[in-house]
Amino acid sequence: MASSEELHKRRTAAVARGVGSVIASYVDHAGGGTLTDVDGREWIDFASGIAVTSVGNAAPRVVEAVQRQAERFTHTCFMVAPYESYIAVCETLNTLTPGDNEKRSALFNSGAEAVENAIKIARHATGRPAIITFDHAYHGRTNLTMALTAKNMPYKHRFGPFAGEIYRVPVSYPFRDGGLAGGQAAAHAVDLIEKQVGADNVAAIIIEPIQGEGGFIVPADGFLPTLVTWTRATGATFIADEIQTGFCRTGTWFASQHEGLVPDLITTAKGIAGGLPLAAVTGRADLMDAVHTGGLGGTYGGNPIACAAALATIQTMHELDLCAAARWIEATVLRRLHDLAVRHPEIGDVRGRGAMLAIEIVAPGTLTPDPATTAAVSAACHRAGLLTLTCGTYGNVLRFLPPLVIDESTLHRGLDILEAAITGR
Structure with missing residues (x-):
């Protein structure tokens, strides 16, 4: 060796x-x-x-599931010849994610791809262009997600120009904003959105319930619920990026649950499949189904081996x-x-x-x-x-x-x- x-x-x-x-x-x-x-x-x-x-x-269940699936078939592309495990993962996500409303899911390869598709869905469903992101945010390395990501080096440096209609506002950062109450911090962000973007132009707010690459920033209590309330009042979409926080990582299945949030759309990846590449967008059925047939997908999205691994991973999380x-x-x-x-x-x-x-x-x-x-x-x-x-x-x-x-x-x-x-x- x-x-x-x-x-x-x-x-x-x-x-x-x-x-x-x-x-x-x-x-x-x-x-x-x-x-x-x-x-x-x-x-x-x-x-x-x-x-x-x-x-x-x-993990033993994941290894067994991968081996078993690989012996049956490794790929057909769900958009060409579908299979049950893709459906089963979507059913599981629709049940696990916050809220008892009717939901739909779509599967992709990476967290960045899930974020891009969540933005596509929000824009298509609302007919609006503007996306609100936050200081210290990290949402990926593709062109659109680099625009959403705050930090220049190493993620954005000399890779522009980036996608447009992305607007950044302050996040609640208790250690650095003097312990500003969550509701006050959200009110400040909302004021900037309304003055500089216009509520009627906003397709979505996207935020990590706990910011990851930006510094594991936990917003003050009330910050996230206030943003959700604003999106409900204005017709914007609230997207929770739970790519790093999801699947038991923060002590609940999803970090949104700590304050009882029910996101309109939720993006997941990372811990979903025990190390295999898989990502998802899950959300309100009316939003997810607003997109025309063929508007969502990808050659490898929801690969059968990754789906088998995800089902085994989630079962392991329940059992342990x-x-x-x-x-x-x-x-x-x-x-x-x-x-x-x-x-x-x-x-x-x-x-x-x-x-x-x-x-x-x-x-x-x-x-x-x-x-x-x-x-x-x-x-x-x-x-x-x-x-x-x-x-x-x-x-x-x-x-x-x-x-x-x-x-x-x-x-x-x-x-x-x-x-x-x-x-x-």
Whole structure:
């Protein structure tokens, strides 16, 4: 077997430089909260493939379902020769997502593709052009989703011009907006929308209930419900981008449920299929069915192997009660992070829900971002065998996304490495 060093040389010669990786070690096998590289080194996994492998990297039900489906057929294209598993995934999503209203779903390949299609549906159904997005938002890397995404480097830099009729307004960011009440923050955003865009022009508001790449920002209570109320009053569509927050990650099936929200449309991907590429738009039947036949689809969307994996993943989540597991992870990790924050004033904020948690690192006693210290802490974690990710508009947030099946011993070993990295830098 080739070593990581040998593989890295091959990668440099074969893979485009624009495709980055967090570590230079190459994985041989993974599962149960750890990765093992080709050199035999074990890594504790606080990344989960960016919130994808919530049920683990090789969950038994998922492996079995994939093998079974691959033996039957790998592809026909649902738009050409349909099959039951696509329907079953849609039925499951219609039941699982918030609200008891009649719903429809459509399946795609990636989160960005789901977002693009949600925008298409909202514009088609409302006959309006304008889309409202938020500061610190991340919605993908395609042309339209880059326009929705806030951060320039590395996601947007020199890739324009971008899609039009995209308007950005402030989000509730309690650590940086002085703890402004959620309703007040939403009122400010709505005022800008009405003055600068016009309510009658707005097809949709799209927002992550907890912002992901933007810094794991949890808006103040009342911010999201106020936006929903405004969309109901104006005929705009409320799109919840639950690509990172969905499927038990925040301690409920979907983060929208923490405040009782029922989005008009909800986009999902990442944790939906145990590591296989699958995404979806689920929403009100009248909106979803407004699009003409043939207006939605894609060659690989709802691939039968990915659908089989999704059904097995969701079954695993039910059987193992991974919502409860996420809440246990939250209680365990937050206790350790708050203790660290007391002893280390550079930790300006501890936040998140479920197994979607973060610390924001600043110059002590200020709101000044400290990306250098953040990068140094993350690098120290990597040297000690803990896989961590940074994020945030300012590059000063360490985020923690352990798989929901991680055991207590592995979780605490990872937190011990994190504590040593912060204390010993």
